[in-house]
Ligand SMILES: Nc1ncnc2c1ncn2[C@@H]1O[C@H](COP(=O)(O)OP(=O)(O)OP(=O)(O)O)[C@@H](O)[C@H]1O
């Protein structure tokens with residue numbers, strides 16, 4: 001393989017990894033605070049894709065982006081309020097089942113409203129702009145994704161480590177009742193967590209779908225699962241872990257495609273999951289699994 | 294007793310599902326005093342404090358704080374009104390530093406925390422040396438001090454403590470009780486749960502004895518210390 005092709009694939013892999021990383025953060029944050037695998041997260045990502053299609057059809061993209069961002073956040077927060085919050089003191093399995101229910105609901109709602117036929121994702125002109133360096137050519141989105149991912153991760157980490165809200169999020173993730181005794185409104189903190197996760201899923205959806213070009217009702221399923229694996233790989237609950245997990249999966253998957261094993265690129269993800277669960281269930285950066293008291 | 298009421302519980306009842314943990318108790322805490330609640334395991338003491346703090350819902354009765362009904366209020370409202378609970382078993386945030394634990398105690402406030410921190414460090418110099426350390430790595434005694442310091446950061450009028458001496462060495466226990474006295478002298482009303490009845494009764498202005506969800510006895514600390522039944526049940530002394 002020539003140096004240029006290698007570089008080209010490398011770029012694609014890193015870019016795909018960036019989009020995965022942004023979605024994986026949503027899984028890991030929700031798990032951190034609710035000990036819930038939010039099965040609906042991939043479908044929120046899919047809905048963000050549809051929102052964008054309809055928004056861009058009726059307004060310029062620079063208005064569509066903030067609007068869709070808002071709608072995606074609203075969707076994520078509403079799901080938490082309606083489907084998870086009433087189960088706050090129920091056994092953890094109940095809320096997990098509720099999450100699976102929401103996932104199917106969104107998929108079926110999308111099928112019902114938008115049909116199962118793939119729809120074209122709008123082209124955001126500046127993201128699609130291609131650039132060339134010597135023989136290397138790529139669209140701007142490929143180049144932007146990793147930087148944007150790292151920038152957003154950095155901002156998120158500062159929020160969590162250096163702000164009052166972030167401190168409250170860390171406290172709530174450890175102990176609900178004691179957090180309440182400090183005067184923290186835990187429902188607000190949980191909503192904020194879902195808002196951030198959904199926001200990142202929105203950014204991920206723009207980056208991902210701009211590359212893939214179509215959206216259909218099950219668009220969220222496989223990426224969702226992969227990003228969940230990325231979160232487990234990095235150590236669920238750890239944000240840097242999710243980001244690194246996302247990059248590993250994106251790059252690994254692309255490398256297999258480049259080597260001609262594209263049939264196995266999805267299997268790769270799940271092979272990693274199995275190996276990880278067998279040999280290092282806490283993931284690369286995970287804390288020791290201690291059950292929530 | 295002083296008529297200046299701080300906290301008044303009237304016929305308070307609390308249920309967990311089918312379990313009646315608190316079966317109609319009435320307690321009065323006068324302003325500026327130390328009131329203690331002693332009783333055997335499972336009597337409902339912690340439940341009482343958690344209900345006052347709003348993290349457990351009462352099923353009947355009333356809780357009045359400075360003339361305001363607390364039943365139905367959220368925990369954050371109750372903290373803002375000036376009631377803070379140091380929970381049973383310390384419950385410091387192990388994943389936060391000592392400094393962050395103190396800061397989070399003042400979560401309801403938006404004022405500068407420097408003076409409050411200085412005050413806490415004055416009471417507990419060990420916390421200052423360790424302010425960067427994760428709270429989970431502190432010793433049990435240090436964690437208890439942190440839990441008390443954290444609660445004081447909210448600037449409470451009424452400080453409730455659930456077994457602050459649990460599992461601590463006698464010397465540290467003495468420190469903790471000294472601190473409780475100091476805090477009280479500064480004007481904070483204290484409602485204290487203790488297994489360590491001897492210590493608790495010595496510093497308390499008034500004491501209640503709780504058995505399986507009801508108050509069975511009350512009196513000044515000295516009165517109860519002198520009672521045979523108390524000596525036998527809580528101070529480990531046999532009747533002669
Ligand atoms: N979350 C809960 N769910 C169900 N029952 C509970 C719960 N918390 C406490 N109980 C029950 O309520 C009763 C009173 O418990 P509580 O913790 O108030 O006792 P306590 O007086 O503080 O005891 P100890 O001295 O051992 O701390 C006990 O029978 C306990 O089993």
Ligand SMILES: [Mg+2]
Pocket residue numbers: 338339340381455
């Ligand atoms: Mg107790």
